[in-house]
C-alpha cells in the first residue's frame with residue numbers, strides 16, 4: 463500500500479459538525495481500492511479519547527504547545543487514525559471549535575497549529591514504522607502544515623482540499639511566535655493576509671495541488687463573488703486546482719439496510735416512513751408533498767430565503783419539517799414560522815438518527831444555499847428516493863438534474879434546480895414541486911432516477927488516487 467497522511471479536525475463517526483467529517487470518515491475506506499492506504503491525524507477531543515482503551519502510544523511529543531502531548535494509534539470503525547493526545551488543548555466539553563456559550567475557543571489558533579506541527583513531525587519520519595508519501599490537508603485547521611514542513615526541512619507533496627472557503631483560520635500577527643511560525647514568511651506570498659495570519663492561505667500557498675469538492679465550486683472560487691478574498695491567489699494557482707465531487711458513505715446511507723428507518727428498496731416503501739415522520743413532527747396527514755431541511759442554520763444555507771418562500775409553498779399544499787441549529791436569530795424565526803403555520807414543524811438541535819428518519823420519510827429535500835461547495839444532503843435525498851430542490855450553485859448544480867420538459871422527456875431528471883439567492887425563484891420552484899407531486903407517474907419516475915444516480919465514492923476516490931500517483935511519480 464502507498465501511504466497518505468490525511469490531516470483533519472473532524473472525522474465520522476467520532477466527531478462531526480458538518481460535511482467535512484462525512485468526507486474524512488468515508489474517503490479512506492473508498493481509497494483502499496486505489497492502492498493508497500490513508501491514515502488520518504485528528505485531535506484527541508473528548509469523544510475520541512473515550513476510545514483510548516483501544517489505542518497505543520506511538521510517539522511522545524514531550525512539552526508541545528503548552529503541555530504534554532503524544533500521538534496515539536487507533537483503529538476505529540474501519541479507519542486508521544492517529545490521534546494528537548494533548549489534553550490541555552482538546553480534552554474539554556463543547557464542540558471542536560466552540561465553547562458551551564457558542565464562542566470560538568480563544569486558543570483555536572494554538573490548538574490547530576499543534577495539529578499541523580504534529581502532522582509535520584509524522585511527515586518527517588517521527589513514527590519509525592510509517593512515513594507518508596503524500597500529505598492531504600483538509601481546510602484551514604490543517605493549513606499550517608507546509609509552514610512547519612518548511613521549518614524542519616521536510617519536502618513531501620501536499621494536497622490541500624477546500625471544503626468551505628468561508629473559514630480562513632485567521633489570527634493576529636502577535637501570535638506568530640506562540641504558534642512557532644517563521645516571522646520571515648509573514649508576507650503576501652506567505653501566510654500573511656491583510657495584516658493577519660491566515661492558516662488557510664498558508665495551506666494554499668504551500669500546496670502542490672489544490673482541490674475542492676465539486677467542479678462548479680472550483681470555478682466559482684476564482685471569482686470575487688465566491689472566493690471570499692482569496693480569489694486572486696486562487697486564480698494565480700488555477701493550474702493546480704481541480705474539483706472532485708464528494709460522495710457519501712453508501713453503507714451508512716443505505717435505505718435497504720438503515721437501522722434507523724423502516725427499510726425500503728423502492729420509493730413506494732417510503733410511505734410508512736413518511737407517516738412516522740409526520741407523526742413525529744406533529745404534522746397532519748395531507749395529500750401534498752412533505753419537504754424536509756436538515757442543515758446548519760447560517761446565512762450560507764439560504765434558509766432565510768426559504769422563510770420568505772414558505773407561504774407560497776404551504777399555500778400550494780406543501781408541508782415542511784426542519785431540523786437544524788446555529789444562528790439564534792434564524793432559529794427563532796423558524797420557531798415562529800412553526801407557531802404560525804400548521805404546515806411547518808421545526809426541531810432545533812443536532813440529531814443524526816432523526817436526520818436518517820427525515821430523509822427516509824421526505825418527499826423532497828430542500829437545499830436553497832447561497833453557496834455550497836458540494837453539499838451532502840441532496841445526495842442523501844437522491845439515495846432515499848426524496849426529490850432534491852436545490853439552488854444552482856457549487857456541488858448542488860453538479861449533482862441534481864433539473865426536471866424541465868427536456869430532462870423529463872429524456873428520462874434523466876432527478877430533482878429541481880432554481881436560481882440561487884432569490885426567494886421568488888425558490889417560491890416558484892416549490893409551487894412547481896407541488897404540481898409535479900400531483901402527477902404520480904412523473905413523480906415516481908423522478909424518484910426512481912434519483913435512487914439510481916451514483917452517489918458513492920467510486921469515481922472520486924479514483925480521481926484522488928490519480929492525483930496522489932501523479933505527485934509521487
Ligand code: ADP
Pocket residue numbers: 479480481482484756757758785786787811812813814817836837838839
Ligand atoms: P456543511 O458541511 O456545510 O454543514 P453538508 O451538506 O456538506 O453541509 O454536510 C452537512 C452534514 O451535516 C450532513 O451530513 C447533514 O445531514 C448533517 N447535519 C447538518 N445539520 C444537522 C442537524 N441539525 N442534525 C443532524 N445532522 C445534521
